[in-house]
Amino acid sequence: MNFHRNHWLLLGTIFFGFIGLAFIIAILPAQWMQRNTEPLPEAEPLSDIEQQGLEVYIAEGCVACHTQQVRPLPMDSPWGRPTAAADYALLGPMDVWRPYSPAVLGSARTGPDLSNIGARQSSETWQYLHLYNPRSVVKESIMPAYPWLFEPATGAEGDAPVVTIPEAYAPEGGKVVPTQQGQALVAYLLALRQVPIEGAGGTTQTASAETSQDSDASAEGGEKKADAKGATLYANSCASCHQANGQGLPGTFPPLAGDTVVLAEDPGEHIDTILHGAQGRTIDGTKYASPMPGFADQLDDGQIAAIVNHERTSWGNDAPTVTAEDVTDRREAGGE
Incomplete structure (x- = not known):
């Protein structure tokens, strides 16, 4: 076959070769995957x-x-x-x-x-x-x-x-x-909520040694400056509502700067709010109807402790910090 002279043969071979490769490499494997992949046990179809x-x-x-x-x-x-x-x-x-x-x-x-x-x-x-x-x-x-x-x-x-x-x-x-x-x-x-998969990460409730050490060091030394881990976690999980400056949105999401729960000597309610969420609370005379999600299934105890410490030591706040063990105790208490 003289490909360089027969352009129709050359183009036809390229075209049908491309179609064949597309089926072999992309289409057939995708169809096989679609037919043979079962949804996760707790997954639900879209309404x-x-x-x-x-x-x-x-x-x-x-x-x-x-x-x-x-x-x-x-x-x-x-x-x-x-x-x-x-x-x-x-x-x-x-x-x-x-x-x-x-x-x-x-x-x-x-x-x-x-x-x-x-x-x-x-x-x-x-x-x-x-x-x-x-x-x-x-x-x-x-x-x-x-x-x-x-x-x-x-x-x-x-x-x-x-x-x-x-x-x-x-x-x-x-x-x-x-x-x-x-x-x-x-x-x-x-x-759009991921169904947990055991061992897949992202929902562990065991505090990492690194985060626990950071939190413990902060508590023991009386450190009043939020560590980088807490600031990053706050930015990823909290700042979209409460804002990077802790001022919230008037009438929609409450401020954390100067908040009585954040500044309380006893951090129990503060920890419980992050673990289990909140809705319908009245703060300084303003009722906030928008629900706050809980993070008990998304963040481990060391991570939640880091967020609590960031909130309690930022934007002029000056409150006692907590350890991962404090969060573990509140988690086991179930928000009681």
């Missing part, structure tokens, strides 16, 4: 509104910046445990015209991974604020705003949630209501 939210997620281009694949690397550990193939087993074809599972894994890590965002940030209010204008909750965010997923509040919204926007970013009237698409997208985001 109708969550499925609608997935379609909005894809249509709005969220996959262009956010991944849903946590790599087994230290830099990915704040986002959850390493991803397993079973995490995607319940994702099916979108419809008859798209007979394949949606590509939610992503490749660009411009924004944080969302595999476990429903557990990391379970506040519906925060999610709406973040969609309306990301800068309202994360000042350094480069994510675009999605105001078309909201409408002005008129007072006749029925069951639709009314979201109060911080003054600096608020439209006329100061309040908005998410559209059906906005509600579906937030429902989908809140459904």
Whole structure:
């Protein structure tokens, strides 16, 4: 065969060779994986509104910046445990015209991974604020705003949630209501919760020796400056609501700077709040309806101690620090 003279033969061989390799290397292995991978025992399929939210997620281009694949690397550990193939087993074809599972894994890590965002940030209010204008909750965010997923509040919204926007970013009237698409997208985001896998990391409750030593040294020496570990953990888990400066968002998320619970001599309530979360508390005359998630299943005792110490020694706060053993005692007490 004279390939360099018969262009049709050359191009045909390249074309069909490419198709064959695509089937052998990509399509057939993917189909085999789809057929032979079982979902994790505790995994649940998306509800109708969550499925609608997935379609909005894809249509709005969220996959262009956010991944849903946590790599087994230290830099990915704040986002959850390493991803397993079973995490995607319940994702099916979108419809008859798209007979394949949606590509939610992503490749660009411009924004944080969302595999476990429903557990990391379970506040519906925060999610709406973040969609309306990301800068309202994360000042350094480069994510675009999605105001078309909201409408002005008129007072006749029925069951639709009314979201109060911080003054600096608020439209006329100061309040908005998410559209059906906005509600579906937030429902989908809140459904993104990793099912624990024993030994996979990310949900261990055993304090690491390094973190415990840091916390103990801080307690014994009366150290009043937050260590780098606590600052990093706070930035990853807490700052999106309570802000990097500990001032919170007025009327939405309470401040930690000067807070009586944070400054209390007895750290029990402070530790319990981080372990088990809180909702509906009235602080300095303001009732905060937005729920705070608990971190008992996401952070170990040494990590929670580091966050507590960071909060108790930052932004002018000056309160006694704690050790990992203090957190262990409160965890075993179950918030009693």
